Amino acid sequence: MIESADAIETGTVLKADLCIVGAGAAGITLALAMRDSGLDVLLLEGGREQLDPRAQALMEGEVADPALHSPPVFYRQRRLGGATAIWGGRCVPLDPLDFEPREAVPGSGWPIGYEEVARHYPAASRLCEAGQGSYSADGALPTGTPPMFAAALGNGVTAEGLERFSCPTNFGTRYRARLAHARRVRLITGVNCTAVRLQAGGRQVKHLDLATLDGRRLQVQAQAVVLAVGGLETPRLLLASNDVHQAGLGNAHDVVGRYYMCHLAGSVGMLKLAGATAAVRHGYERSDDGIYIRRRLALTAESQRRLGVANMVARLHFPAVSDPGHGSSVLSGIFLSRRLLSHEYGRRVANAKDGGLKPALRHIGNVLRYPHDAAGFLTHWLLKHHVAPRRFPSVILKNRANRFSLEINAEQRPLAESRVTLVQATDALGMPQLKVDWRYHRADIDSVGQSLQQIARSVAQAGLGEYTFDEARLEHDLTCFGAYGGHHIGTARMGTDARSSVVDADCRVHGVDNLWIASSAVFPTSGQANPTLSIVALSLRLAEHLGPRLCGRPLDAAAAVA
Template sequence: MFLKPDSVPHGATLTADLCIVGAGAAGIAMALALRDAGLDVLLIESGGEKDDPRIQALYAGTVADERLHSPLDRYRQRRFGGSTTIWGGRCMPFDAIDFEPRDYMAHSGWPIGLGDLLPYYPQANRLCEAGAYAYTAEQAFDRPMRPMLDGFDSTSFSTDTLERFSCPTHFGHRYHRRLENSAVRVLQGYSVCNLALSETGSHIVGAQARTLDGRQITIAARCYTLAMGGLETTRLLLNSAGAGGQSLGNAHDVLGRYYMCHLAGTIGTLSIDAAERVWHGYERADDGVYCRRRLALSAAAQQRLEVGNFIARLHHPRITDPAHRTGPLSMLYLAKYFIPYEYGKRLHGEESLTPGATLQHVRNVVADAGGIAKFLTHWVRHRTLAARKFPSVIVHPRAPRYSLDFHAEQEPNAESRVTLGDGLDALGMRRLHVDWRYTGRDVHTVKAALAEFAQELEKWGHARFDYDPDSVEHEMTRYGAYGGHHIGTARMGSDPRDSVVDAHCRLHEADNLYLAGSAVFPTSSQANPTLTIVAMALRLADHLKGRLAARPA
């Protein structure tokens, strides 16, 4: 059921078995998993059903280097549904190697393994509306799926693993009715600003929540779960007092450290001897879900090269370069000011073009009017008007020439961190300051993987990959920290000296406070985090169901 904000009196105390803070993918997944558990669950969300600039402004903060990190109120949404209101829908699970300690990857290793999440990934797939839990071409398709590079056979790279795509599903819209018709209480418009410790310093006894118009309430629950996103969860802990004069959860100065996103970029030219050998588009599985093959560096190759996880996709030429002579790409460049920031930056970067280059884009548009009409017709039918949207821009170049779009794991680095800045938001909370950094290992991961791919193509003999190895670091930082993948700021581990939560996502310093979301990930994998965020939330819901049912309220 949904509570109206004004139905809760100022100064009131709400009680619950479990208070979930944040109604994004993790919070809503947990609430759905617990709605029939016979527990009193309160789901509290700062924002409402629609975007509110005043609420969104609570996310604002500062960054150490604006070239390397986007403003903090971008790529995430403070509203019911969270950042699923703007996500692209790409789903894929983590790989077994992602959970393992690797002697060449500093601070790697999880206290759980892939086997601990496998029971929850299928349900996570269903909640994300990404179809069956089938992530190879053989599993997902009864019919033969077109090969990405026909005849390419490599022990280092596979082209058989898939990305699957959600609608993309807006969790707030999709699951509103299920929550409305359940015993879960949903309270919108209140932002949790502080967590209060017991006198013994080991137990949360209350959460203070406020509205922008000055009302304040207290939530007294048996257990609390913070599901506010990789940055905001950490911000609340940093703003709450812990034992010994430190922030809550920060007794060993780990909270906020090891901040990761992903390493991403577009580089080089892949030339192939026959256009019919290559397919870089999407196919729909029998359940209607869009799927796409990708190049995935094998675990054995990662270990041999001593690199992080790495995948790549065949991609159209760089949009900003009018030499591609492709009308739809030039049209996208000229329309850059009408494309949402989250996608426009990835499409265009921050490059400024000369008047001559802009004129060439105009010429491309005029010369390829037929191609543009075909592209727009497909986009309107299969993206704008479709319930399950075509995932991204796919342009088949006139000549078989492609760039390589890569996505790679980032090494955990204690000096890459988020801290509290000097400014206060409208609720009196200190804002975040982000200092995102990358390491030499990160550069090595991308360089070594690209070199391996070029070598494997040379062995094959039907294609060539040309790129400038000296440009790799520039290309992997062209867009800075990738998008909304905020990972690792409250990492999971067995030792409180180098982690914030345990294997069940419980804060080491408070026996009834849990964290849900990518903040707890010790490493980032190559995968977009949403599917694993939901799987981890379902696993946590199972744990809490057992814990809270073990004794009466």
């Protein structure tokens, strides 16, 4: 059943066996997995089914350095489906190495093993509509598909890993009917959790305080509560819930909101490949199950351990858009229309120095010189990206010169001083707003540099060509656009010791018997992967943990969401 909070009288106390706060990828996954459990499940969403500017404004806040992090209102959506309403669809699993304690990444090591998450990746991939096949080129591509390069890479570098792409699927629209028809799932939109209230001893959630933008005040009483509100709203809600614990819920050791991670990202250097351009497969391909996939460069686990570096992947990317020397009418057209692009991509182009009138005229000259290229690209982009039900993921261009930059997505080490805190300013519901102070360590930059040097050696030894980058510019190239997108990770991290973590191995808040967290907030480290696929997988794992505890029998989460 789906209803609006507008139809509920103020002062009402809602009751359920399980209350899930937040109807994004994590919350919807968990609700679907629990729908046949025999439990009464209450799923709360602060926004509406469509974007409501007033609800979205509740996410506004401050940033310590606007050059390093976008305003908190960006990349998040307070609506049914959450950020899946705007994501790009990239699905990538974490690597086994990410779960291990690593000397190169202080504070690393998950309290669970890789298999605990990996066994849920097939079902998570299906929910994301990214297929159910392998995340390696050898297992996903049709037999006989040529390799990424004409010669095999070696020296600890591989091009076998790949990323799969969702449609991209908006969980709110895709799974609305399932939620509506689930007999014991009640989804209420337009109602926001403003505080988690504990019993006097602090060991149990007593009730949740709820509020609507029209002034209604409600409560929820539930046997179990799961906060599925994302990597920024989770610490905000925990810190604001300070009636029993003055420092905030789960924050006895000042860990909530700390260790905030995103990913370091940017286009770095120049890869000049020898041989025919047709021998380089740098774009998107279709897997056996019809999903868009793309291969990447990465260091093997053995190579990462040997070099003492953090995790990182690199994609073959076109040269700098702002440099008209690329001779591409399409790239010049993108640069000239940069202020019409989405926030993430527009920011990356608009922040580049345009150099004034002369470079602008060269960009216009590129467009005029190769009009057929631009027309072909626009036709493809309209039909394959905007019209097709499975969207072509991003801009891929013919590369006549066999020259590429490397697009980096790199892990950063968890830092206690990288954090989110509350400020005095409040939103329309009276909740304190957030201040985001995202930081990285110089060692993160050096780690990427060592990994790129290893890629350069591998390319040269394979006889493929030459990769070079300016080490003096590396930090600028990786940070000039700030923290990467909506990868909000680590603010309520998982661990066995309450002095350095917020939740235990089952994602239960330390010291509170009936409160769990489902989001990338619980990731102890970021790895190289976009977090959505692992968020969904961990939500399925949480469903299987809650089954025996709440209804006295095991649950098959994969079967429940099939």
